[in-house]
Amino acid sequence: MGERIAVLGAGPMGLAAAYQLVLDGHQPVVFEADDRIGGMTATFDFDGLPIERYYHFHCISDSAFLQVLDELELSSKMHWVETKMGYWFQGHVQPWGNPIALLKFQGLGWRAKVRYGLHAFWSTKRNDWRPLDKVEATGWIKRWVGIEAYEVLWRRLFDYKFYDFAEGLSAAWIWSRIRRIGRSRYDLFREKLGYLEGGSETLLQALKAAIETRGGEIRLKSPITKVAIESGKVKGIETNGVFHAFDKVISTVPLPYVPKLMPDLPVEILQAFQSVKNIAVVCVIAKLRKPVTDNFWLNTNDPEMDIPGLVEYSNLRPLDHHVIYVPFYMPGENPKFSEPDQVFLEKVKRYLKKINQSLSDDDFLCLVASRYRYAQPICEPGYLDKLPPVALPINGLWVADTSYYYPEDRGISESIDFGRNIANLVKSNLT
Structure with missing residues (x-):
């Protein structure tokens, strides 16, 4: 039986990490506090129009985004204007x-x-x-x-x-x-x-389907209250008052939430996350x-x-x-x-x-x-030098958000690329 992997956050980065993991034969479980997937790309009912809460657009340089559209057979839904x-x-x-x-x-x-x-x-x-x-x-x-x-x-x-x-x-x-x-x-x-027919929801639902049909799982309304760490190793996560054992945890939630979710991290790492503005x-x-x-x-x-x-x-x-x-x-x-x-x-x-x-x-x-x-x-000069490494000095724990692809600005394509790279880091660590 393979190791159990949890992914925290169902925004583009978290979904991309889970998608790459299922392509590699694993069955991750994605935990999302919201009642829908997407994070800042999530869609809502705007007076009868399904649309993102926050605007998104695509550039010709968005290679990771365009690649995943091709993999999911969505390229025909991409239009340039x-x-x-x-x-x-x-x-x-x-x-x-x-x-x-x-x-x-x-x-x-x-x-x-x-x-x-x-x-x-x-x-x-x-x-x-x-x-x-x-x-x-x-x-x-x-x-x-x-x-x-x-x-x-x-x-x-x-x-x-x-x-x-x-x-x-x-x-x-x-x-x-x-x-x-x-x-x-x-x-x-x-x-x-460029824009995608149906907006970001088209991509989000295709990623969700790809994850679930390959044995992965997405749990909505499941806010994480703690990542359990013992003796320098991840033991699992707590959500809705229930403990779930996991061997590996990938966190893609905004960094300011990390100290509350992972209070047992080393003090210098907690301080680094707390200093992020x-x-x-x-x-x-x-x-x-x-x-x-x-x-x-x-x-x-x-x-x-x-x-x-x-x-x-x-x-x-x-x-x-x-x-x-x-x-x-x-x-x-x-x-x-x-x-x-x-x-x-x-x-x-x-x-x-x-x-x-x-x-x-x-x-x-x-x-x-x-x-x-x-x-x-808020990315200050030398920003990456101030962040802890993605692979934290805790066995089985990886932490990142949109900060980590500095100097690039936050974006769907950058999140997809980084999420898939985190999955590759996890894969290389699996026993």
Whole structure:
């Protein structure tokens, strides 16, 4: 009889780990606290429309995602679209995201435009992130683009995404975002992004079916209360007041939860996990009768808007109505995170009507706010050096979350790739 393996968390990373394990002949059990699989990719019923709580899109560089689609025979459901980007600045929407848009941008001098363009170009061409690993991001950007371009095009993106953490982020981490989008194009002037028919749920359900048909198991509404460790070895997990014996445990839950779940880890490892900082998000989804703009992305620089931008998702994936995601990022300790949903819903209505003055209250069919406390890690210079190894010095225990594929930003493809790699680590450790 093979060793028993538990996977904690049924987000893309946890499902990918379990999927790889069943392909290798094992029968893992996945434990998920939520009532559905997916984590931040989970789908909910949005006024009759099944859709993700938080927006997702795909780039041509998402090789791990595209590979698993092929394995699950879902490649035909993947579609690529030419999308547009805009910038709300000085009271109107300006085109953005290509050299012509940059040259025509109103509110920025020629010297600043040239410096900004060079920075974007070289960031897209760069392959090696390591020289940027110990560099602070805002200083790096200012040295390239200058103060004028930083103030107009970057400051609010940092301030309304990271707040008190805006200064002190890794340049490598910010660079990876620029490169990913910058390389997902038909050509220099046209952006190319993808969507999956049915959204992320199509992939999630296919992974679930692949796991279960091969003998794996997924248990929902099963929050873990403790990972039992004795004499430097995993013994099992506790959930819903019941102990389950396991020889191996893979944890993919957000790192801030780990110290509570694994109090018997060595003190220095607990301290390392406790020191990880995260940004929270309140993400409002709006369903409208008509579009706000013709852009998929819209960055915002407006003193009356406390958001870095919005995503008009229906300009990527065709839907019966117009769907817009408006994320409010902030530290979880910020008082704003405790404000009621209605505060954020009213802000979104006000912001969208300011951007498109033809919108009226009757055009808003539905608005819903979702919250995620640990939406994104705060990656400081040298971030990976501060994390414990994935294979902890406990026999049979592996721990990771989206932090571990730094400098890449959190994403479905990166989570799939990392989850499958963890499964390979476990396989090499099996007796």
